[in-house]
Amino acid sequence: MRVLIAEDDDETAGYIERGLVELGHAVIRAVDGDEALAFGINDSFDMIVLDRMMPKREGLDVVRKLRGAGVKAPIILLTAKGGIADRVDGLDVGADDYLVKPFAFPELIARINALSRRAPVSDPAIRIEVGDVVLDLLRRKVTRSGQAVLMQHREFALLELLMRNAGKPVTRKMFLEQVWGFHFDPQTNIVESHLSRLRAKLREGFADDPIETLRGLGYRMRNDD
Amino acid sequence: MTSVRSSVAYRIAVTCAAVFAWSILALGAVVYFVVDVEFAHQRDLTITQELDRLSREPSETELLRQLGGREEGRLHSRLDYALFDRAGKRVAGSLDIAPPMPGLHDISARGADGKPDLIRVGAVGLAGDRRLAVAMDPRTTSRIDTMILQLFLAAFVGVLTICAIGGLILGRYLRYRLKGITATADAIVTGDIEWRVPVGPRGDEFDVVGCSVNQMLDRIAGLMENLRQVSSDIAHDLRKPLIRLLLQTDRLGEGKGAQQRVVELGDELLMLFSGILRIAEVEGGGLERSFEQIDLSMLMGEVSDSFAPALVDEGHLFDWTIEPDVLVKGNRELLAQLAANLLDNARIHTPVGTAIALSLAYVGGAVRLCVADNGPGVAEADREKLLQRFFRAEDSRTTPGNGLGLSLVAAVVRAHGGTVVVEDAGPGLRIVVTLPRWST
Numbered sequence A: 001m002r003v004l005i006a007e008d009d010d011e012t013a014g015y016i017e018r019g020l021v022e023l024g025h026a027v028i029r030a031v032d033g034d035e036a037l038a039f040g041i042n043d044s045f046d047m048i049v050l051d052r053m054m055p056k057r058e059g060l061d062v063v064r065k066l067r068g069a070g071v072k073a074p075i076i077l078l079t080a081k082g083g084i085a086d087r088v089d090g091l092d093v094g095a096d097d098y099l100v101k102p103f104a105f106p107e108l109i110a111r112i113n114a115l116s117r118r119a120p121v122s123d124p125a126i127r128i129e130v131g132d133v134v135l136d137l138l139r140r141k142v143t144r145s146g147q148a149v150l151m152q153h154r155e156f157a158l159l160e161l162l163m164r165n166a167g168k169p170v171t172r173k174m175f176l177e178q179v180w181g182f183h184f185d186p187q188t189n190i191v192e193s194h195l196s197r198l199r200a201k202l203r204e205g206f207a208d209d210p211i212e213t214l215r216g217l218g219y220r221m222r223n224d225d
Numbered sequence B: 001m002t003s004v005r006s007s008v009a010y011r012i013a014v015t016c017a018a019v020f021a022w023s024i025l026a027l028g029a030v031v032y033f034v035v036d037v038e039f040a041h042q043r044d045l046t047i048t049q050e051l052d053r054l055s056r057e058p059s060e061t062e063l064l065r066q067l068g069g070r071e072e073g074r075l076h077s078r079l080d081y082a083l084f085d086r087a088g089k090r091v092a093g094s095l096d097i098a099p100p101m102p103g104l105h106d107i108s109a110r111g112a113d114g115k116p117d118l119i120r121v122g123a124v125g126l127a128g129d130r131r132l133a134v135a136m137d138p139r140t141t142s143r144i145d146t147m148i149l150q151l152f153l154a155a156f157v158g159v160l161t162i163c164a165i166g167g168l169i170l171g172r173y174l175r176y177r178l179k180g181i182t183a184t185a186d187a188i189v190t191g192d193i194e195w196r197v198p199v200g201p202r203g204d205e206f207d208v209v210g211c212s213v214n215q216m217l218d219r220i221a222g223l224m225e226n227l228r229q230v231s232s233d234i235a236h237d238l239r240k241p242l243i244r245l246l247l248q249t250d251r252l253g254e255g256k257g258a259q260q261r262v263v264e265l266g267d268e269l270l271m272l273f274s275g276i277l278r279i280a281e282v283e284g285g286g287l288e289r290s291f292e293q294i295d296l297s298m299l300m301g302e303v304s305d306s307f308a309p310a311l312v313d314e315g316h317l318f319d320w321t322i323e324p325d326v327l328v329k330g331n332r333e334l335l336a337q338l339a340a341n342l343l344d345n346a347r348i349h350t351p352v353g354t355a356i357a358l359s360l361a362y363v364g365g366a367v368r369l370c371v372a373d374n375g376p377g378v379a380e381a382d383r384e385k386l387l388q389r390f391f392r393a394e395d396s397r398t399t400p401g402n403g404l405g406l407s408l409v410a411a412v413v414r415a416h417g418g419t420v421v422v423e424d425a426g427p428g429l430r431i432v433v434t435l436p437r438w439s440t
Helices: A010-022 A033-042 A059-068 A084-092 A105-121 A153-164 A172-180 A190-203 B008-055 B060-073 B139-189 B205-250 B256-283 B296-313 B332-348 B380-387 B405-415
Strands: A002-006 A026-030 A047-051 A075-079 A097-100 A127-130 A133-136 A141-144 A147-149 A169-171 A211-214 A218-221 B079-084 B090-092 B103-110 B116-126 B130-136 B292-295 B317-322 B327-330 B355-363 B366-373 B419-424 B429-436
Touching: A002 A010, A002 A033, A010 A026, A010 A105, A026 A033, A033 A047, A033 A059, A047 A059, A047 A105, A059 A075, A059 A084, A075 A084, A075 A105, A084 A097, A097 A105, A105 A169, A105 A172, A127 A153, A133 A153, A153 A172, A153 A190, A153 A218, A169 A172, A172 A190, A172 A218, A190 A211, A190 B296, B008 B060, B008 B079, B008 B103, B008 B116, B008 B130, B008 B139, B060 B079, B060 B090, B139 B205, B205 B256, B256 B405, B292 B296, B292 B332, B296 B317, B296 B327, B296 B332, B296 B355, B296 B366, B327 B332, B327 B429, B332 B355, B332 B366, B332 B405, B332 B429, B380 B405, B380 B419, B405 B419, B405 B429
Parallel strands: A002 A026, A002 A047, A047 A075, A075 A097, B317 B355
Antiparallel strands: A127 A133, A133 A141, A141 A147, A169 A218, A211 A218, B079 B090, B079 B130, B103 B116, B116 B130, B292 B327, B355 B366, B366 B429, B419 B429
16 A cells, blocks of 8 residues: 655654555655645545645645545544644544544554544445444345344444454554544443443354454454465 | 823823813903903994084083083093083083094094093084083903903913813823723732722722723633643643653563553553634634534434444444434534443443433433443543543543543534533443524
């Protein structure tokens, strides 16, 4: 994957770059807003990671201009500002995700993975199949090896997020943001409790658990293909 | 000390004095002019009437007698007379001038003291081509004119003097009153924030300004104290996790668990900062822009539904009672976090087996959100402090948390124009949030 990283802080940019290169991605770095815009328009990327506050041109403006120029690549905004209004602004101009600094590198990777997979799925799929688990989005039904599994609305949403990202980690924050719409982290482990119920339902009558826990990071749907 | 020229008080006084003085001067000029015109008119009238009366005398003898009598008897002390014969020779009267033409004239004549004077003369022709002249002594009028001028000049000087003295006194007084404010400002600049403007008992303009300034200073002092308190609290509360983090780094070589613990401690620190920033954001104001109509019943239902499994997993009982269609104006995420923090708080600070209840209803025209538990409760002295930043009751020192959850609740409630009260649930603790209901 070709990733553009626009971040004026050398240390942060280097840290992200090293991590991504280790994972086998090609990374191009831009040091200010103008450069990010020039690279973004003239080159083609699979993913753009933009710092919101950059010299010469604000991140929001870069996103607006890139979208205006018809750039379709997913954009993740990084920001030190986690304010409520800031986040809305970021998504309004056309960014796909918004990550508040400081963040753990695996969190960023999880977001990048989720976004890079979202693109093909964004056409109205009515059925997602991972291993022996099948999600019928139209009828809101779940089956495992053809056997119906009764799910609550929220459990269904959790499973959908996991299955859309099959084989990739989904973090606690991603669950909270995308299933609950919470951009804060309650001290009570609501994600864990709901997932353990979801897993119990999926496991009933089977030997194996299609979902695995990634300690300190989140969860992953096993993808044996 | 400002110079007299730059003093507002003195400038006001000088301006007042100038305005008064010039008014007096203008008034004097007008009075002088009016009086002068009126005198001239009166004088002409007197002369004409006298001529008229005398010219109506039928006989020569009677006229001479009249003239002689008038000059002698001083009937009109200010009038002088002259009767000229056909040849223009003065035959009666003491007025020493050449025979004037009929009508009123100003004629230069030698006065009694021998100096030339401009006198007013009226003349009329009599039978036999004789001519009668009546003149008025000019000194009377000019004496009155002079008196008027002198009077007004004296008034002018008097007003100038009074204004100057008044101005000096006013200036001194203003300076004296302003000195209280200046002294206070100076004292505060040098660091004594406790100083206040002295306020008199009369409640005049200066006292009103003084009161306002004092209120402002009280507010600033309060904010500064709050800030000082918060920064020292932050410094204090950050030390603990930082020290733990440092101690943990020493054990980094001891395996994967130690490394994980370092990450957790780092996360804890970050959470603390996020909490502080969140509160600052909410307290900073300007969130009203993001406010919209929120179906609080639905939102509280979602939060309760989300928390229920986790609360039950940890051994608590959880029950919620929600009146449908409760609408408020607010920010969805902040209201969700408010409820989440209340439930977090109830869970963390109560033992296993405690029942937690959330209720939402319209009560007396307002929206009442209540989270109660039947746990050990909180000592009465500590209840109000629960809402303060970083406050942690003595027996909760060992439980997780950073003492920010409920202060965020308080900040969110304030931002939504509501109130929050901490009550004894007997047994247990009840936190009651009252929010204004949605109105269009």
